[in-house]
Amino acid sequence: MRLIAFVNEQGRPALGACVGEELADLGAAGLPDTLDGLLRLGPAGLAAVPAALQKAPRRPLAGLTYLPPLLQPAKALAIGLNYQDHAAESRFELPKHPVVFPRYPSSWVAHGQPLVRPKASVQFDYEAELVAVIGRGGRHIPREQALAHVAGYSMFNDGSIRDHQLRTPQWLLGKNFDATGAFGPVFVTADELPPGAAGLQIQCRLNGQTLQNANTRDMIFDVASLVAACSEAMTLQPGDMLITGTPAGVGMARTPPVWMKAGDVCEVEVEGIGVLRNPVVDEG
Template identity: 55%
Template sequence: MKLVSFIQDGKTGLAVELDGGALVGLDESDAAFPGNLHSLLSEGNGALQSAQSALLSGREIDRAAIEFAPPIAQPGKIICIGLNYKDHADESGMEAPSHPTVFARFASGLVGNGQPMVLPTDSSHFDYEGEFVAVIGKRGRRISPERALDHVAGYSLFNDGSIRDVQFQTSQWTVGKNYDGTGAFGPYFVTADALPKGCEGLRLVTRLNGQLLQDASTSDMIFDVATLVSQLSNAFTLEPGDIIVTGTPSGVGGARKPPLYMKEGDVCEIEMEGLGVLRNLVVAEKAG
């Protein structure tokens, strides 16, 4: 199942993409609206499947008339993994980690597919990072690696827009990773049953203005999805709607010679097999 969270005329909605690419769904003004994706994941017990039936009985949704929203607008946790591809650790001049390198993002920085990513006024070092996201669908703590994928409801894409000069001002990356309007998330939520287990062996690419800059297989990750879910859950309870942003491969702009940063007017695309294309225009932050 491939779902789209959207906003139309100020109302939130949810749609299913059909095989031919058409969207069919409902918004919150409809009596049969099953709720947003986050609430459905929290309900568990087949809520997603029931919602699919309701959405398929809805109306066709015109892509040109909607604003794509992040699949989950307010995740309880946005857990990001750094240096999770050895070649990216190498290009960053850092050792490949023996344990997942973890930092957090805040929901205030999220934007949906087609929404602008914002180049801040205090930096021109705005870098792209193409990644995929594991969305938690089942609550758990101290989850074994063997059962970890049972807790993943589905997957999406992410552009972890990073303000590099701010990111490396200290050993803690939080501020440079959390500027408003820098974390693109979407366009779809794809249920886990529609993809290989753990998204293993899928091609992940990033293009900037059509130029291919990142090109890797998810098989190259140091820590796969099951390992991440298991190890993170040793520390804290994972809840439905939490997301794990699984890391970026080599080819980021800050590691290039000369560096290649995103600027106003650029278009960045993240694409992965089965998850579509996350596309965002870069705009300059408005003064004041």
């Protein structure tokens, strides 16, 4: 099942399920109009979608104004240095434990919306990432049970302002400039993908040139390990996001460095999920 958050004809958030080249409006069929709300219903929420499709009004996929799949997640936890080749190119030692930092909703935009290079820096980098979305909450989740807590997957461009990120050992500021990341366009339920979304090709393209090309099986800490590690510290809730890290090929590590600039188009693609595409503009 593939779900998309979008703006309806009344200018309000809506949630649709893909049916061929059409989108069935789940809110108009009596279900919550956001993925956040649907996941808060527990397993019964996603289970109710097939029946809702029978009465949900439909609209073409073409011409959608997309929203991020989740509008207000309680937690968006990003993982740093989670591919061995990226840790090496960044000149960090391989982590023995997941490197976790928060990413806030104000720092990302939806599919098709512009990424904004801030006035403060030209060092605007791209990072293709897989997102795991929690469907069933919990604390102290064992690794062997962790994937049962994952409702599905999406994609993220963890746009980074590198000089601000690396000014201090704490990365939060450089990872949270307004509108520097992107999230979406689709949420794919876990049953549509291999367990843990392992073995999927992941790419980033800038103006059509492939700059990152790897496989999710190469993550140092897989999705199950990340769920277990994060839940050791905090209670995970339905709708929480784990942004699982990027492979090698980032702009900072290239000679000369490759920074995103106004007029560029950046694409993140994960096999079986789709393409997240965003133009780049300068901050006004």
